[in-house]
Amino acid sequence: MSEESAAHVDAAEAMAMTGIGCFEWVPATGRFTLDAVGLHVFDLLPEEYDGTADDLGQRVPPEEATRLTSLLEDIVAGRSDAYSSYFRIRRRDGVLRWTHTQGQVVRDPGSPGIRVVGVVRDATRELAHSALRLMAEDDRRQQEDALREVAQALGDALTVDDVVGVLTGDQSMRRLGTQGITLGVMDQGRLRLVGAVGEVNVRIRAVQRARLSEPWPLNDVVRSGEPAFFVSRSAFLRRYPILAPYLGDSRGTAAAFLPLIAQGRPVGAIALVYDGKRSFSSEDRTLLIALSTSIAQSLQRAMLVDQSREIAAGLQSAMLPRRLPSLVGGRLAVRYRTARVGTWIGGDWYDAVPLAGGGVGVAIGDVQGHDTEAAAVMGQLRIAMTAYAAEGHSTESVLVRASAFLAELHADRFATCLYAQVSLATGAVRAANAGHLPPLVRHADGTVERIEVAGGPPLGLPAEWGPPSYPRTSFHLAPGDTLLLYSDGLVERPGEDLDQGLDRLAEVFAAGPVRLSALADHVRDTLSERLEAEDDAAMLLLHRDGGDDD
The missing domain is CATH 3.30.450.40 (GAF domain)
Incomplete structure (x- = not known):
């Protein structure tokens, strides 16, 4: 280039020739003016750019925009008069390119606002071996x-x-x-x-x-x-x-x-x-x-x-009763839920036995342990109790005989159990408890009552400990009432007081639907979700007909 032609190259041309674009930003109005070279750096056509900084967002990735915004906030707040930063832009073909910008605050005499003027350029080649x-x-x-x-x-x-x-x-x-x-x-x-x-x-x-x-x-x-x-x-x-x-x-x-x-x-x-x-x-x-x-x-x-x-679930299911008796004056619903944690087989069980005179004997129990032996013991104990109940023994006698039977198995296991005889004609209930949780009754008006049944020792304790005693507790089911028997998997949570679990069960029981099968699903599913199903659980519901829902 001759000296004469060089004299005609001004500063703007020199910057353009070296790929440096210029900008002016007015924070008060948001106006961001870019020259042709600046638009080229951002890979924008003039018709694609509306003259605001926001419109550059289509090229600046979010993580880079966050960093640049922080720098510009310092400028607007007066914490800084200049900035310099490297950042990436994404061109229309998806390729990321490094860019460098540098700006300086300009305060015009007599004007309360500020302008920021600066330059922008492609810095990919410069940073290729380090920043990239x-x-x-x-x-x-x-x-x-x-x-x-x-x-x-x-x-x-x-x-x-x-x-x-x-x-x-x-x-x-x-x-x-x-x-x-x-x-x-x-x-x-x-x-x-x-x-x-x-x-x-x-x-x-x-x-x-x-x-x-x-x-x-x-x-x-x-x-x-x-x-x-x-x-x-x-x-x-x-x-x-x-x-x-x-x-x-x-x-x-x-x-x-x-x-x-x-x-x-x-x-x-x-x-x-x-x-x-x-x-x-x-x-x-x-x-x-x-x-x-x-x-x-x-x-x-x-x-x-x-x-x-x-x-495990198949074996457990095989140990439980295959069908429930048909009742006159009442209905039954049962549910069993396997534990979510682990693969152990539980010893929880339920049973229902038709009794002479149109009554029904119902039981809920839990054999100690979570293994195949617990399931096997549970199956034998359930069958023995069914036989004792069908023979017409009293509630107390059924539990005494069941305890002796379990002790004679020499399985070194004990079991909790609650057994009740219910007259559906009169609503009279006679119950005996071997260390199990108290039953609940949902009355026809939707209120729930916890029935405190006098307790005796768990089943299966050694004979040398003396004969067990299971005192009888009597209460009444009115027409439309529903009795709930359950195992501890529905109420117990590690580190929590048992009364909290019982109150939670009563609340869920009270809030359930009227239809018996839907009520059973509601109790099981709601408590399984709340307790994360850490233990297996069994439940039996007995509804006495005659309420408004029948």
Whole structure:
């Protein structure tokens, strides 16, 4: 360039030639003026920019905008007269670029407000080897932390439903940065979908249980044992054209399909769909494979727990009465709930026996322990009590005989039990109690009364302790009244006073619906939720007909 031509290059031209744009910001009006070079730095066309700082938000990521806002607040508050900052912008093609801005406060004589004038420029090349590397390391640390938090949550998952809840919950979706998740588990040689969230996955959920030979991506990774990563829709559809109808207008830009392998055996597969992701780095793949290992271990443990609980529930159910007697003048409803925590088999039971004269004997009990022996003892004790009750013995005599029977089993177990004989014709109730919780009565007007039944020792105590005594307590059921017998799993909570649990049960019992089966469901389900179902529980409801609801 000649000296003559150089003389005609002013400061503005020089800045433009070096890629430096200028701006002016007036805080009082919000006006933010950018020259052509400044618009180019932000990858904005003149017609896309309305002249306010807010309109730059389409290019400035939220986390960067928060930091810049803090700097500008210091300017407006008078805490600073200048600022300088590096920040990232996202161009229209989605690429992040580093930008540098520098501003200075200008106070015009005679004007109460301020102006901020400054420059803005692309600083990507300048920071390519330092800031970008730090940014990548920071992003990787955040991703590692997110995956660690998901793994910790999976460690608390007890059942397959719990695992599904962790993975498809909003919190895990945010942590993993996914748009959709689909989870499948192996079930008798097939892959059964157990959880799906996100529009793509909800569509794919139409295929609920696929043979492994079918050409689905989750099936493929289970068969091969190798993950599959896709970073374009076209590449995915070339491999799986059959899935085109399921994709529709999905925003997904990338997907990872991961086999879930525990102890060398496939237990399922998971699909993670991303919106905006364009590649999987080697670090991404390593972290996702580590996540799949954690999911597989949790899923395997949960599947074993579910299987054990199913076996336990089946055994427990087999020990309980298969059917209830038909009554004249009353109705029965029973419910049993297995413990949510653990896979132990409980010793809780209920029973109802028709008595001579149209009456009914009802019992609720709990054998000590949570194992197969407790269930076996419970089954034998329940059958023995049924026989004693059917023979027509008094309430006191039934419990005395049951206690002796349990002691003779030499099982080193004791049991609590409440047994009552009810005349549905008259409403008279005779009850005896072997260390069990008091029954409740909901009267026809909706009020609930706790019946204090005189207590004796638990069943099964050694004979050398002397003959047990179970005094009789009498009370009355009016027409429309409902008697509730229950085990401690409905009221007890660790560290809580028993009266609080009894009051809570009475409140729930009083608030339940009129229909007996719905009332039984209400009591069980409400208290299971409030107590987190830490123990198994049994309950029996006996309603005497004749109220307004009959």
